[in-house]
Amino acid sequence: MESDALFELHPSGASWHRRRRVGFDLETTSRFPAEARIVSAALVTCDPEDSGSPRVREWLVNPGIDVPEETVKIHGLSTDYLREHGQEPAEAVGELLAALTREFLAGTAVVVMNAPYDLAVLRAEAARYGFEFPRPSPVIDPLVIDKQVDKYRRGKRRLHDLCGVHGVELAEAHSAAPDALAAVQVADCQAEKYPELQMPAQQLHDLQVVWKADQAEDFQAYLRRQGKTDTVIDGSWPL
Template sequence: MFSLRTRVFLFFCLMAASGMAILWGALWLGVSRNPDDLQGAMVLAGISGSFALVAITAAVWLLFDEIVVKPIQRLAASMRTRAHTGVEVEVDTHSARFLGDLAPAVHAVSKRISDSAMDTARAVASETARLAEEKARLTALLTEIPVATVLANAANQIVLYDGQAAEVLAQGGVPRLNAPLFDYFDEQSLRAGLGRMHKTGMDQRFKLQGLEQGLEFDAVLKPLDAGGYMLLIEGETLRTAPDATRPLVYDFELLSHQPTGDLASTPLRSLVYTVFDTETTGLLPHKDEIVQIGAVRIVNGRMVAGEEINQLVNPGIPIPASTTQVHGISDRMVADAPDIVRAAGRFHHFARGSVIVAHNAPFDMAFLRRHAERCQLTWDHPILDTVLLSAVLFGASETHTLDALCARLGIEIPAKHRHTALGDAIATADALVKMLPMLEGHGMRTFGDVIEETRRHGRLLQDLN
């Protein structure tokens, strides 16, 4: 086996030999065709030699791209995946076989990183288990108290809510961390209570109005020394134990969160993402309809358990049998489901104040935007597409289907959840969570940085659609 230096040397020898062969061959061709016309012979030799040089250069470039550039890109992508996500991606040593000892060296370094990460992970897992036990005790304690508890920061955004509070918030929409309380309660009544609390610095008992007419709660505001406040909602209706799928939900980092107002300069991890997917009656957004919407939320770089939408939608038209075979949704299943107006409105509220994320976003958004006027909704959310993020991180020449992206990132989609709106949304969200640190590792730390880079790969979406 030749060493890498020898291979490169032989590669350039081949280029030199090819150039010389083309030069002498062109001269011979020119002289043999025009033995009595030296000028004509030189012109013919120059033209034929130029075409031959262009051809050999193109061939050499294709060969170099295939055996050097692409393998290096794959090695770099696998290294970044391991470094930033902890996923044990298999190093493709076969495609990098012409790069000498580089691939085995990358494999050795990656293995050392993985071994070190495993030791750290064990320590983190032990501490996580302890914190989870404490959280379970706190959740059980709050369950016994017939008071709905919400913690908000100085910007009136939700930092914590318990199971009882989730039931109250659900009357105004799906509960969401980092969402303004004014999305769930009447702003005037809440600001009046807050004004008295800030003025006196003491607890304030008041009547809190809901968004629906006639909805009213007995509430208490408690100021916090660290900033922000607690909102306690009392009432006999809260004595029922909360749903088991609604544990205590919180992120204390949001206590110090202050909206910047400038989206382009906002760090990627500071953004709230709503990741969604749809299932439809077909693949033509101008005439087919949505039959299911699935969505989850990512706050501070992690998916928030319990904050999701899994909504069947009545399309108003028959679902073709061939489409039912793909996603398993039949006419009978959607007969009593809400129409697109109600379903889109619920999703629009769920995605308020966030970046919408989807895999091949133009396809899914086209269905929603077609009904925007009918739904009286404006889809002006900033949007990220994981197809383009995959191209930025792994190279445009790779395959960028959801299955291929998940395989590269070590994400497993259970077969029963594939081609369901929520299942695909969760897989896309898992992929986004893993790609965020990789993007930062590439120097793209703000939303503006990512948008500028993804614009270079817009042609991928045109080809997909």
């Protein structure tokens, strides 16, 4: 489907992708947000007015629990290594939350691939250590955008796949900092390819809320046609 059929919107000179934006990514102990603990985190700031951009801030975290072998195979961070080199989790989570809160309050576009996972993990960690969780807005999610602008493309839609679609180099996949930077670069490519996405960050955030709900509804309808009538697809976004 052509991009001009997706939205009746006109590109804005105040587009989020030409301003300061921050990529955010976590590596964790589990794919289930409620039980996952953070083992590494990264914020990567891309700012056209900063000659030193991109700037990377990383946290290596001792989660306080054993890291399952299946997740060690993904990110390479073992229990022993994190116990020796990782920051205490309450301290790391507090610093990360403080940094993200400043960005949200400033209206910075925070780019998060599959935002509901990373934000749910961080919210659970905030509750675990007694921190306030910020209102996550504005968020830019390349996965939600990809499903909207390229709805009928076959194949998987992981970050690695989107990098391939847009010609973005992804070094050290499943490492927080490279993944955070790649997410920003993919989102930037999406905005350049589909000019209708060029708008203030909060406006695009609000559109993604609607798009995600519609995508979940469409997928649930598909599953019901396949006879999976008990499956419920959560359409909430970014949390």
